[in-house]
Amino acid sequence: AQSVTQPDIHITVSEGASLELRCNYSYGATPYLFWYVQSPGQGLQLLLKYFSGDTLVQGIKGFEAEFKRSQSSFNLRKPSVHWSDAAEYFCAVGARGGDYKLSFGAGTTVTVRA
Amino acid sequence: DVKVTQSSRYLVKRTGEKVFLECVQDMDHENMFWYRQDPGLGLRLIYFSYDVKMKEKGDIPEGYSVSREKKERFSLILESASTNQTSMYLCASRLRAQLGNTGELFFGEGSRLTVL
Numbered sequence: 001a002q003s004v005t006q007p008d009i010h011i012t013v014s015e016g017a018s019l020e021l022r023c024n025y026s027y028g029a030t031p032y033l034f035w036y037v038q039s040p041g042q043g044l045q046l047l048l049k050y051f052s053g054d055t056l057v058q059g060i061k062g063f064e065a066e067f068k069r070s071q072s073s074f075n076l077r078k079p080s081v082h083w084s085d086a087a088e089y090f091c092a093v094g095a096r097g098g099d100y101k102l103s104f105g106a107g108t109t110v111t112v113r114a
Numbered sequence: 115d116v117k118v119t120q121s122s123r124y125l126v127k128r129t130g131e132k133v134f135l136e137c138v139q140d141m142d143h144e145n146m147f148w149y150r151q152d153p154g155l156g157l158r159l160i161y162f163s164y165d166v167k168m169k170e171k172g173d174i175p176e177g178y179s180v181s182r183e184k185k186e187r188f189s190l191i192l193e194s195a196s197t198n199q200t201s202m203y204l205c206a207s208r209l210r211a212q213l214g215n216t217g218e219l220f221f222g223e224g225s226r227l228t229v230l
């Protein structure tokens with residue numbers, strides 16, 4: 001079965017600074033990879049996903065993520081953070097074939113300071 | 115756009131009560147899911163349904179049951195609510211899992227349940 005680790009529980013970043021959120025997965029083959037964002041009191045919204053092809057994936061709200069097979073990682077980045085990016089971010093991994101169930105990480109909470 | 119609607123955003127129930135959480139999606143998705151979200155634990159899968167009248171246990175099904183009588187509706191049932199079921203419950207849906215489909219989930223806004 002696949003699993004996901006998000007090593008950082010909480011990150012504080014200044015508005016305008018860059019942001020990187022780490023995600024490591026465990027899976028025996030090439031997985032599907034996702035980043036979701038959850039604003040306070042809301043459900044999860046898909047930021048981006050990796051299916052195949054180019055390992056640098058662009059998403060919504062100016063986010064991007066890079067799939068690194070050798071490191072089993074799928075880190076999320078944003079060059080310049082806005083106050084509205086304060087939220088909880090979840091990395092998820094899905095297995096190809098079978099029932100395609102997703103496994104989620106524990107989440108990283110991002111605080112943006114002015 | 116896909117819309118997943120959870121009928122109750124906030125509920126307060128007493129220990130021992132029967133609780134129904136309803137979820138409706140409008141995109142004809144075959145698969146539907148119920149997750150529980152707790153701080154530090156991420157999302158844990160309670161039950162999922164591949165299609166109408168089909169259900170499978172997820173990682174934490176104890177104390178819960180589900181019903182999928184119509185394709186668009188997936189209900190989560192707490193037969194006898196307990197305080198340790200106080201949590202945020204998230205419903206999600208997606209297209210049938212198959213080759214070429216990435217398995218992306220679409221989520222509702224969540225139902226926050228407090229059991230006293």
